[in-house]
Amino acid sequence: xxxxxxxxxxxxxxMDCPSCAGKVETAVKRLPGVLGVQVSTLTQVLTLTANxxxxxxxxxxxxHAIGHPPHRLPAKDAPAGTRDHDDDGATAGRWWESTKGRxxxxxxxxxxxxWLLAEGVPGYERWLYTAxxxxxxxxxxxxxxxxxRAGSPFSIEMLMTIAxxxxxxxxxAEEAAAVVxxxxxxxxxxxxxxxxxxxxxxSLTALVPKTALVEHNGSTEEMxxxxxxxxxxxxxxPGDRIAADGEIINGEGAINEAPVTGESTPVRKGPxxxxxxxxINTDAVLRVRVTAAAADNTIARVVRLVEEAxxxxxxxxxxxxxxxxxxxxxxxxxxxxxxxxxxxVLGQSWGEWIYKGLAILLIGCPCxxxxxxxxxxxxxxxxxxxxxxxxxxxxxxxxxxxxxAAAFDKTGTLTEGRPQxxxxxxxxxxxxxxxxxxxxxxxxxxHPLALAILEQAKAAGAPVPPAFDARALPGKGVIGSIxxxxxxxxxxxxxxxxxxxxxxxxxxxxxxNDAGKSVAVLVxxxxxxxxxxxxxxxxxxxxxxxxxxxxxxVTPVMLTGDNPRTAAAIAASLGIEARAGLLPEDKQRxxxxxxxxxxxxxxxxxxxxDAPALAAAxxxxxxxxxxxxxxxxxxxxxxxGRVRDVAHMVGLSRGTMANIRQNITIALGLKAVFLATxxxxxxxxxxxxxxxTGATVLVTANAMRLLTWRP
Numbered sequence: 001x002x003x004x005x006x007x008x009x010x011x012x013x014x015m016d017c018p019s020c021a022g023k024v025e026t027a028v029k030r031l032p033g034v035l036g037v038q039v040s041t042l043t044q045v046l047t048l049t050a051n052x053x054x055x056x057x058x059x060x061x062x063x064h065a066i067g068h069p070p071h072r073l074p075a076k077d078a079p080a081g082t083r084d085h086d087d088d089g090a091t092a093g094r095w096w097e098s099t100k101g102r103x104x105x106x107x108x109x110x111x112x113x114x115w116l117l118a119e120g121v122p123g124y125e126r127w128l129y130t131a132x133x134x135x136x137x138x139x140x141x142x143x144x145x146x147x148x149r150a151g152s153p154f155s156i157e158m159l160m161t162i163a164x165x166x167x168x169x170x171x172x173a174e175e176a177a178a179v180v181x182x183x184x185x186x187x188x189x190x191x192x193x194x195x196x197x198x199x200x201x202x203s204l205t206a207l208v209p210k211t212a213l214v215e216h217n218g219s220t221e222e223m224x225x226x227x228x229x230x231x232x233x234x235x236x237x238p239g240d241r242i243a244a245d246g247e248i249i250n251g252e253g254a255i256n257e258a259p260v261t262g263e264s265t266p267v268r269k270g271p272x273x274x275x276x277x278x279x280i281n282t283d284a285v286l287r288v289r290v291t292a293a294a295a296d297n298t299i300a301r302v303v304r305l306v307e308e309a310x311x312x313x314x315x316x317x318x319x320x321x322x323x324x325x326x327x328x329x330x331x332x333x334x335x336x337x338x339x340x341x342x343x344x345v346l347g348q349s350w351g352e353w354i355y356k357g358l359a360i361l362l363i364g365c366p367c368x369x370x371x372x373x374x375x376x377x378x379x380x381x382x383x384x385x386x387x388x389x390x391x392x393x394x395x396x397x398x399x400x401x402x403x404x405a406a407a408f409d410k411t412g413t414l415t416e417g418r419p420q421x422x423x424x425x426x427x428x429x430x431x432x433x434x435x436x437x438x439x440x441x442x443x444x445x446x447h448p449l450a451l452a453i454l455e456q457a458k459a460a461g462a463p464v465p466p467a468f469d470a471r472a473l474p475g476k477g478v479i480g481s482i483x484x485x486x487x488x489x490x491x492x493x494x495x496x497x498x499x500x501x502x503x504x505x506x507x508x509x510x511x512x513n514d515a516g517k518s519v520a521v522l523v524x525x526x527x528x529x530x531x532x533x534x535x536x537x538x539x540x541x542x543x544x545x546x547x548x549x550x551x552x553x554v555t556p557v558m559l560t561g562d563n564p565r566t567a568a569a570i571a572a573s574l575g576i577e578a579r580a581g582l583l584p585e586d587k588q589r590x591x592x593x594x595x596x597x598x599x600x601x602x603x604x605x606x607x608x609x610d611a612p613a614l615a616a617a618x619x620x621x622x623x624x625x626x627x628x629x630x631x632x633x634x635x636x637x638x639x640x641g642r643v644r645d646v647a648h649m650v651g652l653s654r655g656t657m658a659n660i661r662q663n664i665t666i667a668l669g670l671k672a673v674f675l676a677t678x679x680x681x682x683x684x685x686x687x688x689x690x691x692x693t694g695a696t697v698l699v700t701a702n703a704m705r706l707l708t709w710r711p
Contacts (some may be wrong), residue, residue, distance in 0.1 A: 004299040005049050006049070006050060007048070011046075012024055012044050012068045012070055014099065014154050014191065015039065015044045015046070016191045016365065017190055018189050018322075019156060020041070022040050024063065026151040027063065027146075027150035027152070028063070030151050030442065031059060034049075035048075041378070046063075066150055066152075067298070077342070088563050098188075099318060100187055100188045101188060104184040104188045108136050111177045111178065111180075129394045130173045131178065132180075136177075136180040137161065140183075144157035149297065154329050154675070160180070160365075163176075163358045164180050166354065167685055170351050170355055176464065178685075181690075182693050184209075185253050189697050192517050204278070204386065205300070207223055208278045208299055210222065210224065210225055211224060212224075212243035214233070214235075215234070222398060224275075225243040225294060225473075226295075228244055228294070229290070230290055233288065234246065234290060235286075235287060236283060236394055238279050238282065238283050239281070240366055241278060241279070242275050242279050244289070244291075244297055245274070245296075247288065247534050248270060248271050248286055250271060252284060252286075253286055255281060256280040277292075277298060293495050302385050303385075316657075316660055320370060320373055323369075327369070331363075331366075334360060334364070336357065338360055338679065339354045339357025340357075341353075342363075359678045359684055363675050367692065368667035368693075368695035368696040371437075373394070374394070376656055376660045378703075379391075379703050380397060380652055380659075382707060383708070383709040384709075387711065388640045388645065388651060388703055389639070390636060396619060398653065400602065400619050400649050400650055403600045403650065404601075405599065405600070406556045407556075407558075407559050407590065407603045408553070408559070408576075408605070408687060409558075409608075409644075410558055410559075411510065412606050414539065414558060414643060415539060415542070415642075418451070418536060419449055420456070420537050422517060423533035424456075424530060425533075426530065429529050435457040435488050435532070436493075437489075438453050438457070438532055439464045440467040440482050440487070442454055443464060443577055445478075463697075467482050467487070469481050475491075475494075476490045476491060477490015477491060485524055485525055488522075488523040489520055489521070489522050490520065492519055494521075495528060499526075500521065513565070514533070514535075515569045516569030519531055520532045535566070538574055539641070541644045543573075543574050544644055545642065545643030546576055546643065556576050557578075558577065559613065560578065560580050561584075564578075566582070584610070585605075587613035590611045590613075601617045602620070604638075605641075606622065621634055621635065621637065624638070624641060644711075648711040652711075659702060659706055666698050666702065674688055
């Protein structure tokens, strides 16, 4: 009876494309005792579960045999720093130091040497070029037969081996040597391009400094950033990169978040504000309380999310995978028919048509087609992540571009999520004096409206005198004594009960309420001295973001649990339809109603209150500053909470799908052209492999353009 299961992780050399990943997965799945397999071409990581009685050596031998040497990695729950270091270190290296690089150089050198010797020693050309073929082909052939034994008989290596050996047999050894060399060059370029995609996302980890200044018993000591515990206080000097996710407990300064979120303008932050590891403190000394371990900081989660996203394939990618499973065997059948049918039935030359059949084998290599979609998706996911747009896989990336409606939550999504002072009306006193007296009463309160008043007083430079005998009047407001005067700050209803408001002032308060604003009346010695209006205001880019969605053909709508008056006022300022007073189940119902109307719906919210609607939508998008909920609840997340980034996600998706269509056209178009020219006798073996290699290079280069994507 098999023992209990164990988990194993390997970095697999040369696993740069879906074909390679498919061979690795097939080979490992066939081993007795293997229970489950996952592969990621972005990270070159193989993860499997197996019975305890399966020796790791058996897995490693199977991978070595198919030409993909494995390197054991620590388990996913390894201590912070260990796992990332091993992964990164393992993938480093120059192309000429890799196995593919050395083989390509050797094959090229053998080809050049054979050509030079053939020029100097006529009559031995065939043997010289055959030797050059052997240098590059023997490792390919070993991999081909190992893959066939492991369950992948129609691998690209097998097609290459048949074509090269056949060419040598019919006397085209020189072309066979060129074909082998060009094939290896194509494989090498594919690996280099895949490495670029990996490096693009992994380079984010380099943003986090290696050390941190930790405060301890009144002094600071430098220690490795990956060992700083949660709850520790770190000191961030001007110009330093922040070493951990945390919360500012002392100091105020501008934080450059561009490296993590793509936000070009530094964000001013003070006590209580969250900061991300890898961002830059520009102009003040900050003390930050660490809120996440190194393995769980924003950058680590972003990298992990993008890596895991590779395992979720887009619908287009799945279709191409299925197509390629039948395509390659079909190509072998067509090549065989081309080689034997004309000579047998029509009496044509065997040598000519076998040559054409071998060329068709090479033209039929599916590499360019198979890599057309995952290369573009990997590049797009990496580019989006570097700009704070996090998408959980190719399926999500593909779906977002098809949305026709976007249902937004209001609080914290279209708005800032906290009230701000919008109006200060004064009756016989200055704005500064009204703010000063109100702030004096609210000092020490944590109520959102109180915090808004205190923030506005600070921004206006209003002094905050001490208040005496200050106390709350439940349901009414706050009362106290300041400078010998009796001060009350509270609701308009409470002020009206005291007879403090005139008819004109009452009309002004009503007008503010109609605009969806909360109103506090300041009363001094029984007389109304001023009115302070507050509202959770729309984000600065909300109107621009909604207009950008409309320009893309996406209809935005607001779904909120807030009262209809406030919702209507915010919606009017943004030019959006509002549905208010909704419970979570109401939001879910409305999303389904929109879908029944034929719309493809994205739900944009905070990932907690909107969970039912996020689940019901075609795509759920969480708005948030890198919180666990924002990164883990929905299908996608906008890291820095900009409304216009939803439109950017749609644009990235549509740009990626256009790139994929271009790639498929290039891959199939070149094959169709060279298939026709080969049958007509215009092109031969080396143009055939050049077509395949060229298509792979063109498709990969086109996909890599997405790494430079800008909103």
